[in-house]
């Protein structure tokens with residue numbers, strides 16, 4: 692496994708890799724969810740490239756950029772064990788040099804949900820992913836369903852900008868109590884960690900009601916809210932029952948539907964979702 696920092700070294704190392712290249716962009720502090728994307732890329736591609744970059748432009752001024760967890764030696768050991776060929780760890784200065792002023796914005800898809808709670812977040816995501824794609828020029832790129840709106844935004848952007856990259860969305864990996872794996876779970880105290888399983892319980896309760904024939908979105912949202920209300924440490928930011936493509940809220944569940952939520956557990960903001968078919 693090779694590790695590079697600069698764009699020039701990246702270019703040199705990429706010349707030695709065979710296509711198709713599978714690319715996994717991450718912000719590091721890796722867990723089994725990230726590794727599942729690497730493994731999928733390993734199965735489907737001749738070479739696997741992973742980036743580790745905590746992208747400043749997708750964090751709001753009051754968000755956790757400075758506190759975001761980092762452990763590069765551990766990340767590199769995990770990536771090596773998973774069969775990664777090349778790791779790229781660009782610096783903020785190289786990605787956003789003085790004078791940088793060009794942004795990629797995806798419109799309607801970023802208005803609700805995370806986009807509403809985190810203004811500017813998806814502009815930062817779409818811009819950095821475009822830059823990472825341009826530098827690595829992969830044939831395939833792997834993203835997690837865990838960040839469902841991000842996945843939808845990247846897919847839309849790739850289509851709209853005619854990027855010749857296949858976007859592969861991989862299932863959410865969960866802890867044994869259902870909590871979606873996330874680098875931010877490391878912020879949770881033991882009591883908060885126990886409470887955090889309420890997100891998946893709320894999503895599961897709504898999914899079970901849907902399986903039993905409940906198609907009214909309002910009722911499914913209420914089931915999620917009531918489950919969350921049963922956990923004193925949970926402060927919901929939003930719960931949503933939306934069309935899985937457009938991410939617009941629906942009245943009735945018909946076709947592919949996304950149940951999603953953002954919940955604060957203490958000072959930690961967690962998101963999760965599941966698809967209803």
Ligand code: AMP
Nearest residue numbers: 717718719724834835837838863864872
């Ligand atoms: P991040 O480092 O949080 O930016 O995540 C990098 C990639 O890993 C994104 O495509 C995420 O959606 C994906 N990811 C994060 N958590 C999980 C998980 N629990 N299961 C599957 N993929 C995940």
